[in-house]
Amino acid sequence: MTRLNTVGIIGTGNVGIAAAYSLFQRQVTSRLILLDRDRRRAEGEAMDLMHGQSLVGRVSVLAGDYPDLSECGVIVITAGVSQKPGESRLELLNRNTAVFREIAAQLDHHAPEAILVIATNPVDILTHVMQHLSRRPPERIIGTGTMLDTSRFRAALGDHYGVDPRSVHAYIMGEHGDSEVPIWSTAKVGGLSIHQQTINGRDFDAQAMQRLFLGVKNAAYDIIARKGYTNTAIGLVISHLVRVILEDQKSVLPVSVNPDGTYGLQGVCLSIPCIIGRDGIEAQVAPLLNPEELKGMQDSADVLRRSLQGVQLA
Missing domain, CATH: 3.90.110.10 (Lactate dehydrogenase/glycoside hydrolase, family 4, C-terminal)
Incomplete structure (x- = not known):
């Protein structure tokens, strides 16, 4: 399968949107798909970026769901859960592992050829987790690391x-x-x-x-x-x-x-x-x-x- 010049971002929090803005402003991709559990937030962020096209150039930005990521060459994962009061680091890691388990299953089904870029912290642990959960080769799962x-x-x-x-x-x-x-x-x-x-x-x-x-x-x-x-x-x-x-x-x-x-x-x-x-x-x-x-x-x-x-x- 030929992978298109499309990039997906899972998670439209502070890091996800900073990445989206940089990809958009630098015209790294011609098509950017934003995915978040809060669909309306993803839609709002996509609309906001699209209004800058006259200053940057034509880059299509839209909110989507997992099936829409099927043509992505690269998918960036910034999604994760925040630590609750009184929650241990291990408990937080296991909750983020559960989030990554769901993401891995969806991406293995809908975008098995895509390269995954892991940016959620702790990035080294969650890169290791994704390499265990996903069926794609480990060299196609890259943590932003240092x-x-x-x-x-x-x-x-x-x-x-x-x-x-x-x-x-x-x-x-x-x-x-x-x-x-x-x-x-x-x-x-x-x-x-x-x-x-x-x-x-x-x-x-x-x-x-x-x-x-x-x-x-x-x-x-x-x-x-x-x-x-x-x-x-x-x-x-x-x-x-x-x-x-x-x-x-x-x-x-x-x-x-x-x-x-x-x-x-x-x-x-x-x-x-x-x-x-x-x-x-x-x-x-x-x-x-x-x-x-x-x-x-x-x-x-x-x-x-x-x-x-x-x-x-x-």
Whole structure:
């Protein structure tokens, strides 16, 4: 079956709509389908976006249901339930697993060829859950992982060194969360390693770099404390990932994937740089890590394994 240039978004909350706006404004797709349990909300969001066509260009946006996703090349999942007062993290995970079980069954029936992009948090756990619940190959189920953390990291390094963040090559790997791992050993600006180097008049300062990383790791907490949620930057991340898939760009991005033995890790999903194209994850591109970074990845995997304990996948 030929997959059309159509993108579906399941969940029209803050993140789903930020993604929809970015996809629309950047004309990543010619047809965007919004799906939400609150059909009227999805309809209102679709109408609102459609009124901007004269400023952006012709992009069809409509509210739909699962059968309408049958021609989608990519489907983004931002749906999930919020934590109730007094509810444990495991209880919340199991309720979100139940939501994903329903979504997986519907998508396997109506859109079995589509690539799924998982953005619901905790993204590594729910990517792992979807890979177990869906019948499609795991390389066609991609979590946004540490793409946002990596973007924050590069932006902070660009600011520190006074350069365009697009000239910074550095990754955050592992969990999208508190155990994430900064990969200093391969971080570069314009091809020059930042470790023990002077770049644009700035010497490498290990303490300053640690403070910079802590700012990256705690960024979501800082934003939530001010506005209540994060959505704009992850919306841009989602639209970029979707474009990479639809255009078969073969870009290397740090996405949530089953490492399948890479770094000696298995049984969880966490972020490793991967080549992404039309068929999803085409290969892992695992950088050589120093011992401290490798231990960080192992610790991150342990954190995720503990989080999976008690999750009802059957």
